[in-house]
Amino acid sequence: MTLLAAASATADAPSCYSRLTNEWFCWQYVQDRQDQLVSATVEHIQITLAAIAVSVLIAFPLALLARRLPRLEAGILGLSTAVYTIPSLALLPLLVPFTDLSKTTVVIGLALYALTILVRAVLEGLRSVPEEVRESATGLGYGPTRRLFRVELPLALPVMMAGLRVATVSTVALTTVGTIVSYGGLGNLISDGVLTNFRAELMTASIICVVLAVVLDLLIVGSQWLLTPWTHGRAARA
Amino acid sequence: MNVIADAWDYLTTASSWTGDAGMLHLMAQQLLITFTALLVAMLIGLPIALWLGHLGRGGLLAINVSNIGRAVPTFALLALLVVADWPGTREFGPYGRAGLATIIALTLFALPPIITAANVAIREVSPSVRQAADGMGMTGWQKFWRVELPLAASLVMSGVRLALVQVWATATIAALVAGPGLGRVITDGFYRTNYGKGIAGAIVVATVALVLEGLAALAQRRLDPVPHDRSPKRHQGMSATRPMVAEGTDAVGH
Numbered sequence: 001m002t003l004l005a006a007a008s009a010t011a012d013a014p015s016c017y018s019r020l021t022n023e024w025f026c027w028q029y030v031q032d033r034q035d036q037l038v039s040a041t042v043e044h045i046q047i048t049l050a051a052i053a054v055s056v057l058i059a060f061p062l063a064l065l066a067r068r069l070p071r072l073e074a075g076i077l078g079l080s081t082a083v084y085t086i087p088s089l090a091l092l093p094l095l096v097p098f099t100d101l102s103k104t105t106v107v108i109g110l111a112l113y114a115l116t117i118l119v120r121a122v123l124e125g126l127r128s129v130p131e132e133v134r135e136s137a138t139g140l141g142y143g144p145t146r147r148l149f150r151v152e153l154p155l156a157l158p159v160m161m162a163g164l165r166v167a168t169v170s171t172v173a174l175t176t177v178g179t180i181v182s183y184g185g186l187g188n189l190i191s192d193g194v195l196t197n198f199r200a201e202l203m204t205a206s207i208i209c210v211v212l213a214v215v216l217d218l219l220i221v222g223s224q225w226l227l228t229p230w231t232h233g234r235a236a237r238a
Numbered sequence: 239m240n241v242i243a244d245a246w247d248y249l250t251t252a253s254s255w256t257g258d259a260g261m262l263h264l265m266a267q268q269l270l271i272t273f274t275a276l277l278v279a280m281l282i283g284l285p286i287a288l289w290l291g292h293l294g295r296g297g298l299l300a301i302n303v304s305n306i307g308r309a310v311p312t313f314a315l316l317a318l319l320v321v322a323d324w325p326g327t328r329e330f331g332p333y334g335r336a337g338l339a340t341i342i343a344l345t346l347f348a349l350p351p352i353i354t355a356a357n358v359a360i361r362e363v364s365p366s367v368r369q370a371a372d373g374m375g376m377t378g379w380q381k382f383w384r385v386e387l388p389l390a391a392s393l394v395m396s397g398v399r400l401a402l403v404q405v406w407a408t409a410t411i412a413a414l415v416a417g418p419g420l421g422r423v424i425t426d427g428f429y430r431t432n433y434g435k436g437i438a439g440a441i442v443v444a445t446v447a448l449v450l451e452g453l454a455a456l457a458q459r460r461l462d463p464v465p466h467d468r469s470p471k472r473h474q475g476m477s478a479t480r481p482m483v484a485e486g487t488d489a490v491g492h
Contacts (some may be wrong), residue, residue: 007457040486041320082448084403085403085447085448086409086443086444086447086448087410087411087421087447088411088442089407089411089424089425089443090407090412090424090441091444092440092443093436094437094440094441094444096436097241097242097433097437119264136415139438169308170308172311173309173310173312174311174313176311176313177311177313177414180414180424183334187313190311190313190314190317191313191317191415193317194317194321194414194415194416197321199321202314202317202318205314206311206315206317206318206456208450209314210309210310210311210314213308213309214309217309
């Protein structure tokens with residue numbers, strides 16, 4: 001009797017995700033499907049980083065342009081609010097006629113969302129530079145371009161970085177929706193988990209997703225710390 | 239651009255709007271769910287956020303709530319709630335299994351913008367106005383109800399407006415987990431490689447989102463105690479200037 005129980009226990013011991021047991025947390029699953037998890041995570045990171053990179057590259061010139069031409073600013077901000085209003089599940093299909101079912105579709109969609117956050121952040125950052133500082137820079141003989149890069153952008157960095165953090169963390173989360181065009185990174189695992197009622201897969205993918213967001217957030221905080229030595233130098237001495 | 243023509247066809251066919259699986263029915267479902275979730279979130283979030291704001295606290299709570307809300311993918315939370323046995327019955331429908339899971343997830347996602355905006359709104363009421371209220375001998379409750387709340391109303395409403403749009407957007411995602419709502423048109427279209435239908439659904443969802451945003455903006459303007467008609471700059475420098483919050487930087491989650 002005990003032997004039988006022990007035997008059956010060992011028989012289904014490795015399977016906390018068999019046809020009969022469907023547990024939320026299952027290390028066995030992580031080991032068995034390691035390749036799948038790694039490739040989904042890599043795809044997730046690729047999509048997220050690509051989207052952020054694209055939106056940073058576009059946000060800077062756009063924000064500088066908006067600052068130079070105040071009339072354009074209202075338009076740019078209004079348009080970005082409108083984009084933000086469109087649900088992601090609707091935006092991605094709307095891009096499909098132009099980009100087909102591809103990774104590009106997801107990257108462009110996510111970049112659009114991130115863009116709306118980043119343009120605002122850059123504008124706010126530049127606005128946060130005190131007028132006196134700007135004037136003293138001019139007084140020291142800085143031209144507009146040199147002033148922008150040597151004085152204004154460094155001082156605007158904290159506000160811009162705050163925007164970058166928000167954009168990155170939400171992009172990580174939003175990438176999951178890319179599963180609608182079959183490029184959702186971990187989102188693909190999540191939707192598969194729903195379709196097949198597979199709890200371990202669902203839970204694992206969700207946790208990796210949150211961890212990813214936290215790690216990227218910490219990386220940005222770290223790089224900000226390195227990029228703005230003057231902020232903590234003074235605090236440390238005081 | 240064959241797909242666009244297909245989408246147009248789908249939109250102009252009467253049968254795609256009527257009936258049980260028609261878009262009108264789905265839209266009604268989604269609106270029902272959206273407003274239920276929004277209402278629940280307001281009932282939970284507003285009292286806490288407003289009261290903490292009145293006490294001058296809650297900054298940390300607001301920041302943490304919105305950070306968590308940002309990092310947890312809506313889709314993942316929805317999926318977890320649907321696959322778990324606990325909420326709802328096996329029945330589908332607006333208040334059925336997937337429906338209830340959807341409402342819970344949506345409520346959770348409506349909380350961060352509501353809490354953050356309400357809390358900041360109250361705390362940012364200018365100290366001089368508060369002192370004046372104290373000087374007039376107002377009690378704490380009077381000060382909150384007759385001074386702080388009216389001044390903060392517009393900003394509080396901006397949080398609700400943000401939440402409304404966000405909840406509508408997220409309700410679309412419910413379709414990914416077989417939930418109710420218009421998102422189903424989109425997912426159906428894609429899973430059955432009927433892209434025209436998917437895009438048609440996307441157009442309808444996006445349009446309704448823009449309409450909701452517009453209506454909420456109107457409501458917000460109504461609530462403003464310092465009506466700013468043509469020249470918004472006129473009130474600058476007054477002690478009762480409406481505090482501003484960067485709206486866009488906080489709207490996340492769909």
